[in-house]
Every structure is written in C-alpha cells, then in structure tokens.
Amino acid sequence: MAQQAPSVFPASPSWDGAGTSKIPFSVYTSDELHRRELDRFFYRKHWSYVGLEAEIPNRGDFKRTVVGERSVLLVRDKQGAIHVVENVCAHRGMQFCRERHGNRSEFTCPYHQWSYTLSGDLQGVPFRRGVRQDGKVNGGMPADFDLKQNGLTQLKVACRGGVVFASFDHDVESLEDYIGPAILHYFDRLFDGRKLKILGYNRQRIPGNWKLMQENIKDPYHPGLLHTWFVTFGLWRADNKSELKMDRHHRHAAMISTRGQSGKADQVTQVSSFKESMQLQDDRFLDIVPEAWWGGPSAVMTTLFPSVILQQQVNSVSTRHIQPDGHGAFNFEWTHFGFEDDDAAMTRRRLRQANLFGPAGFVSADDGEVIEFSQRGFDSKPGHRALAELGGREVGDTDHMVTETLIRGMYRYWREVMEDGQ
C-alpha cells in the first residue's frame, strides 16, 4: 500500500472529521495551543477555582493562588467581602505579594511603595506631588494621574457553598449557568452550606499537560485496572452502580458511583475480586462510615472545566486545583477539608482515608506517573493520536462506567472553543 508516512511534527492538530474519539498528540505538546487555551479557557468566558472561604476566615486574611498562569490574591476585606485581585503591581508589573497566606490591612508593593486597599484600589504613590526643594517642586506624577485608573486588576468573584471562583472576564455568565443544573446538583450536594474545616494541603508538580488531569477524572476505564489497590481491597466492585453525567456543553462532568449493597460493610472492605485472600493489616484505612449528605452515592468525582476537581471518595473530601505551567507541566494542589459538625473521630477518619489520595496516595500516586509517561509519548511523536473509543464514538450521559464518553465530550467542547474563528 503506497501511503506516505504522516509527519511526526505537524503544523497543527489533525482531527479525524468532526469526531473527538481520536485525539491528536499535538493538543498536548504545542506552546501556541497552550497560550490559546489560557486565553480562551482560563482568561475569558470561564470561571476558575481560587479557594475556599474557610481559608480566609478573618477580615484581612489573604491567600495567594493562580488563575491559569496568572498570580492572584484571594482576600477578605475589612467589611468581610471577598475579592480576587491580580498580584501584579500597576506600576512596574511586579508580583509584589510573596507570602502564600497571611493577614494584611493593605497591600504594598515593596519596589516603590505603591499601596492598595484589600479590594485592589490604589491608595497612594510616593512623591505623587513631587519634592519641594529650593523653592521649586521637583518631579511628581503628571497632574492628570488618576489613582482610580491605576488599581490592581480586579476579577469578578462568585461564591457558592463556601467555594470561591474568579474570572478576569466581567461579562462571564453566572456561576450557576456556567456549571449548569446537572452538575450543580452534585456541587451543592458536597457544598451544602455547612462551614468547612481546612485539614491541610498537598502539592505536587506533574510533568504532563494540564488537560490530562481533567481526563484522568473523566476516565472511569482506568480505576479498576491501574489502581489495583482499589480492587484488591474491595472498594472497586463489579456490583457498584454507576452514572456519568455532563453539563450541556460537555465540559464539566460527574462520575457517580454507589458501592454494591450486597454483603455487609465489613465484607465490602475485605472481599476481593482480584486477590481473594488479601486483607489489610490495618483496616482502618477503609473504616467507611456513610454520611447522611451522601444521599446514596458513596463516591462522586466532579470535574469543573478547566481548573478544578471536586473529590468525594467515601469519607475523604478535597478540592484538587489544576495550575498549568506551560504545555508540559502543571502544579496540582490538594486541599483536604471536613465539616464543622465533624467530631474528632470523623476528622481522624478523613485524615486516614486521605492516605488513598494525594501525591503518595494508594490510588492517586500512580495517576501522576501515567500522566508523566503519556506526555513523554506525546512529545516524542506529536503527529500521532490517542484513542478514546471505549463505549463508542458518541458523546452522552451513561448509566455505566465502561466508556470514555466524558473525554470525547470534553474534546467536543475544546474544539468548539479552540477552532472558533479559525
């Protein structure tokens, strides 16, 4: 068959028609596409996760974080209102705030002492009126210099259930419309208004494209295969009931599963379909206590495109913030939390079950590993493509997990946005 070998290094991604079941490697390897993604997904028309209200409980509290690759400050002002401002001084562009958290009455850039209110308004600049010497005034800012025109960039803010989102785009739709009713249901299930209790952070740097972490939590194909720990100790069972749901744009998703009800709870932690005789030496890792707010499902993993994953896996709950850094790496920040009505035993249970997750987690450490080596494959031959054809080539909600429909859905949306106007 006389067929010319395709270029290993194509100029642009080549999709197979209108479908998204074959994903060009180059969507993970191109700096140009990465910058367009930042523009179109992180800086325009989208909301990004920035943190939890419980991280800044007091007036003057702030937390430094990012939207996309831009440094921002999440802050509670003197009246108690929440603001998000860009950590770039209006004068010389310095990322002036170096602490990651703290309490301030104002923000001051150390370079030339420009000072800002907690909501980002410029309060004053040194030598604005110049310096009087020998009867004349030297220097100073021009007479028409307007403090009001030179504040920090202020982002639009939306809070829901104790979670804070921000957007550089003040014309962005409401957070509720953005998430959409199908996924909002699962958002509100987790963040139902109870006060949150921060348990702590894990931070890891994963050398892979940021989208791969979204895809990881849109891929129910791998958990029972990669994470043999799940199977070995009975958390991933053939009789689990499952559903996959998306918003109308297919950008967000929820993977909902309910542990099989056959057998007693103690059997669920001990019966294994993989290594029949395996038991934990210390089964407190899986000391699962159902909570009323679950309303049935024992695990709901929600992906909010593009910036965050909301985790409920039995008693362990966390947010996982995706912070891109170039096309080939992202920082991944886990914030584990509990609820104000947790007793000491429940807090300890959540901390113990956190051993399953995070950069050392029994069922998470290996996710970072496979992402790193997928990226290696992509970088070596960007003209090739990945497959997402389990369960067909279509996009739609399902009542089972044997499908890659959520990944196809995300790329349908990706193409709509990224190919618009080309």
Next chain:
Amino acid sequence: MTMKTSGNATAAATGRGETSPALRLGLDPQDYLELTQLLATYAAVVDAANWDAWCAMFIDDCIYKLIPRENFERGLPLATMDFESKGMLKDRAFAIRETLFHDPYYQRHVVGAPRVLEVHPDRIVCESNYAVFRTKLSELTTVFNVGRYLDTVVRADDGWKFASRLCIYDSEMIPNSIIYPV
C-alpha cells in the same frame, strides 16, 4: 577526650564551659551511639528498599507521618502519608510491591547528626536533617525531598525502635509522586 559510658557527664566533658544538649540532658554516650546507629540503619534500610526491615524498625503502636512543613507549622493535621500502626506500614509495603504502578527509582538518604531534645528513661526525642536524592533509570540524579525527622525512639527488648517518626519536609512541590517512605 574519652567516651564515657555512664550518664550525667557534664561540663567536664568539653572543658569549654559549654555542654552539648545531649550530655546536659544526661544522655548516656552508649545510648547516643546506639541512636546514631539506629538512624544510619534506617537510611540504609530504605535506600536498600528493604520494606520488611523498615517495618521492623517501628514498635507495633507507632506513628509514621510524611508532613509538608506548611501543614506542620500552620497546625493543619493533613499528612502526605499518615500511618498509625505497624500494620499500616505493612500495608504500605504491600502496596509498593504489589499495587502501586510507578517508575522505578533509587533513593539515597543523607542524614545529619541527631540533635537530642529530650532524654527520658528508655525514651529519647531527637531531630535530624535529611536530604533524599532520587535516581531514575536512564536519568540524572535529582534532589527529591528535603526536611527534618522529628523522632521519638524507645528502648525495646531487642534494641531501640521508632515509636514515632515525623518526616517534615521543606520541599514545596513533590516531583510528581512519592512511592517509597522517606
């Protein structure tokens, strides 16, 4: 200077009016010697990936935690690894061998001299700095994790063992994942 084997060695030990904290606290030099050997053995055991020997260095009712310095200093209880018994250590050893897919790597510990903080009959609290280097196959060696151990060791029938080992790490970003105990 001669090595004394009895406790309560005081200012005479240094002759400079300054005593090391270990001696001032009444630590028997023999115990200090055994403590340094315990820490050196731990490094050798984890660098050799001998996970059974790693478990055996702890008492049954032990604590092992790998904690970001940020959480430790802010009083946040979350740990990256949070084990509360030797059984949990054995479960980790099983996961390393049987269930956790990972890129194989060597680790190499460099551990500083222990700074003794408390001396009790049959129990010592101490801290020591550590640096762990990671070497992956076909890759350059990198600095993997840096921090300090905060240990409580106790005298058991067959020598000193860890009752508690907290690995409090400065490293802000874990380079992808941590599979083996530090």
